[in-house]
Amino acid sequence: xxxxxxxxxxxxxxxxxxxxxxxxxxxxxxxxxxxxxxxxxxxxxxxxxxxxxxxxxxxxxxxxxxxxxxxxxxxxxxxxxxxxxxxxxxxxxxxxxxxxxxxxxxxx
Amino acid sequence: xxxxxxxxxxxxxxxxxxxxxxxxxxxxxxxxxxxxxxxxxxxxxxxxxxxxxxxxxxxxxxxxxxxxxxxxxxxxxxxxxxxxxxxxxxxxxxxxxxxxxxxxxxxxxxxxxxxxx
Numbered sequence: 670x671x672x673x674x675x676x677x678x679x680x681x682x683x684x685x686x687x688x689x690x691x692x693x694x695x696x697x698x699x700x701x702x703x704x705x706x707x708x709x710x711x712x713x714x715x716x717x718x719x720x721x722x723x724x725x726x727x728x729x730x731x732x733x734x735x736x737x738x739x740x741x742x743x744x745x746x747x748x749x750x751x752x753x754x755x756x757x758x759x760x761x762x763x764x765x766x767x768x769x770x771x772x773x774x775x776x777x
Numbered sequence: 778x779x780x781x782x783x784x785x786x787x788x789x790x791x792x793x794x795x796x797x798x799x800x801x802x803x804x805x806x807x808x809x810x811x812x813x814x815x816x817x818x819x820x821x822x823x824x825x826x827x828x829x830x831x832x833x834x835x836x837x838x839x840x841x842x843x844x845x846x847x848x849x850x851x852x853x854x855x856x857x858x859x860x861x862x863x864x865x866x867x868x869x870x871x872x873x874x875x876x877x878x879x880x881x882x883x884x885x886x887x888x889x890x891x892x893x894x
Contacts, residue, residue, distance in 0.1 A: 673819070712868060712885035713820065756819055764833055765883065767812075767819030 672696060673759050675768035683776055686747045690771045692757030693739045702733055702740050705756040707770065713756055716742075747775045779803065781886035783869050789892045795857035798889045802850070802871030808832075810883065811844055811854050812868040820868055826852065827875055859893045866890050 675692045682688050694702075702719035717724065719731040719740050730743040744751055752775045757768035782801040790796050802809050807828050812820035823842065824834040829849040837844065841860070846852040856863055867890075870883040 677817075712887055713883075714885070715882045764822050764825065767821070769817065769819045 671768075672766045673757055673768040675755075675757050675771045677769055677771060679772040679774055681774045681776060682747055684747055684749060686775075687743065687745045688747060688773060689744075690742045690755055690757075690773075691739055692741070692768055693737075694757075694759045694766075695738070696759070696761055697735075697738060699738075699759045699761055701760040702731075703758040703760075703765075704729075704731060704740075704742050705758055705767070707754045707756055709753075713767075716755070744773075747773075749775050749777065751775050781869055781871055781884055783867075783886035783889050785889055786887065787890045787892075789894065790859055791894050792861055793858040795855065796859060796891060797856075798854045798867050798869075798891075800852045800854070800869030800886060802852075802869070803884055806871035806873055806884070807849070808872045808875050809846055809852050810870040810872075811852070812870060812885075813865045814868055814888070815865045823854070823867075825875075832875065856891075859891075861893050864891055864893045 672695050704716040705713040706716045707713040717726050719733045721733050723732045728745045732741045754770040754772045756770045759766050784799050809826045811823040814820045823837045824844045825832040826846040829846045844854045866888040868885050868888045870885045872883050
């Protein structure tokens with residue numbers, strides 16, 4: 670089993686749609702969780718941290734379920750500019766493990 | 778503020794040749810990472826430095842890959858000899874604190890894209 674697993678997609682949605690991504694992790698001792706965004710042929714950039722209580726940043730909402738070992742990202746009112754690959758990231762003692770990413774394409 | 782600088786951006790070599798990549802992290806960032814990203818996969822950590830000491834190199838194929846950060850600033854990653862499966866983007870990242878601090882924000886360079894023929 671991979672340490673961090675994501676549905677690779679692709680997710681193709683129309684503008685204005687709501688889309689959700691899930692990510693599961695295998696190490697129950699994982700400490701911190703994040704979502705990164707990676708545009709085509711660009712470097713990854715931090716989108717948001719994921720807190721136990723859940724957190725929201727504009728149209729983006731992140732949730733963590735430690736019992737089931739998964740995190741989620743919800744994007745509301747999708748924009749064309751949201752098209753990218755979304756990487757789930759889990760930290761342990763000293764390292765950050767990236768998922769393979771979920772590709773999102775938002776279409777007009 | 779200047780970001781993470783990497784060079785070269787692109788490199789094409791034949792198998793069994795050698796290649797070196799260079800990284801200059803954001804000023805003041807003590808932690809530096811080299812990641813390998815194969816097409817369609819997420820970044821995989823190769824090595825992590827804290828200043829000029831190695832924190833984690835458990836996934837570095839040491840028979841062919843080496844990395845150094847002699848003065849705790851710039852770093853180089855070398856592959857010798859290269860194999861076909863080394864074709865990937867090599868991403869350098871830096872952070873103020875180690876990932877163990879839980880801050881989560883790594884600043885990545887644009888990457889060095891390697892093609893091995």
